[in-house]
Amino acid sequence: MDETTAGAGAREPAPGRGTGDLPRFADLAGVRLYRRNAFAVTGLPANAQGRAVRQHRQRLEARLAIEDTWPGEADSPLVGGHRKDEVRAAFEEFQDPRRRLVDELLWRWGEADLGCECPGTVHEEHDQAVRFHAMALEAEDGRIEATEEGRDTLWRGAASTWGTLLERPEFRDHIAHRIRALDDPRLRNHSADYFLAGIPRLLVSPLTEIASGPGFAPRLARVCAGWAEYEPFSDLFSELFEETVDETERTINDGLRSAEDKREAGQYGDAVVILREKVLADYHRLDSFREFVSEWRHEQVAHSVAVALNNLAVALQHHHMVKPPTAKQRKTVVELAEKAYEIAPDRDAEGIKENWSIIYDQFTGSGHPAVARGFPWKKAVLILGGAIFVVVMSGVLWGPAVAVGIAVGLFYMIGSAW
Known part of the structure; x- marks a missing residue:
């Protein structure tokens, strides 16, 4: 089909916002x-x-x-x-x-x-x-x-x-x-x-x-x-989310400044609360519409949040060299360092991972976090307990020889799964 076009020399108005003669x-x-x-x-x-x-x-x-x-x-x-x-x-x-x-x-x-x-x-x-x-x-x-x-x-x-x-x-x-x-x-x-x-x-x-x-x-x-x-x-859609992004970024930056002030004042508990309950909540809110935020802008926010988490984790590490931490405090330090590495853009990842490794080793004694991270201890204990119960009952019902055979089979299966 032939299309009707603008007349010779005519300047066609742009549609939508700013429409000239067609509102x-x-x-x-x-x-x-x-x-x-x-x-x-x-x-x-x-x-x-x-x-x-x-x-x-x-x-x-x-x-x-x-x-x-x-x-x-x-x-x-x-x-x-x-x-x-x-x-x-x-x-x-x-x-x-x-x-x-x-x-x-x-x-x-x-x-x-x-x-x-x-x-x-x-x-x-x-x-x-x-x-x-x-x-x-x-x-x-x-x-x-x-x-x-x-x-x-x-x-x-x-x-x-x-x-x-x-x-x-x-x-x-x-x-x-x-x-x-x-x-x-x-x-x-x-x-x-x-x-x-x-x-x-x-x-x-x-x-x-x-x-x-x-x-x-x-x-x-x-x-x-x-x-x-x-x-x-x-x-x-970038335009639609622009105001929300601006507002969220301002809230994150306000939270980061507040947490920094608390950290420098040695009020570590307050700093942890601000980062966990305010900054991270707003960061995840921003992350939920990440595809509508420019890559450089998201990376800059991630950098600021990751550095704040890392710095607080390091400060707590030094603090607890003098004052031994409770189990809950050890967990907090490790979680802060881990979260910093999780959020960190590529430019920060290596340095933050190094800090995380040192903190993990110091506060858990379990070696490099990449080895122990995410291991399902509770599940392992339950499975191991169940296996022992089966072996014991097998011994009671069918004798030691059968129990030993079942034990070997079960532990081989468990070892293969992990």
């Missing part, structure tokens, strides 16, 4: 993306124009003269209907073909004859994408009852269907066809690529509004990760 993208952005859609609110088919729009408007205005709301289409994914002022505002969007086309692209096409040559799958994918996305927003708003797993499923469905559709050349061709079909001079300076470029940011715009919701915040990173898998959305 419809900004008008729709947010959680009411679909509830503001002119086609969703009025119930008009995607190919409605001229006289059909005027007649439908007259019918709805007559109905809303005696009713408070218009329920919309019978099979609409939106729940609760639309108020009189919302319906009136929606009809105004049909006055400008540029604004109306944005709404058309973001609502179901159904059985409307749009005169295009799209494969049937394109229209099916489009309508499925709209339904998934609209239902996800309705569920987050409490209009549709759904479990957390159910809501996450809707978000995944929306991301995969929109993400796949936006990369199909047939969808771009469809937009170009609709620009030609609407045949309005106001569309001549807008190409299919203009509209196509504005849609991804608009689709993820609701996440900015609901990101801070207490019920949604813990799920935010995984929901966004589902969208970021698809090329049209891959670069849109």
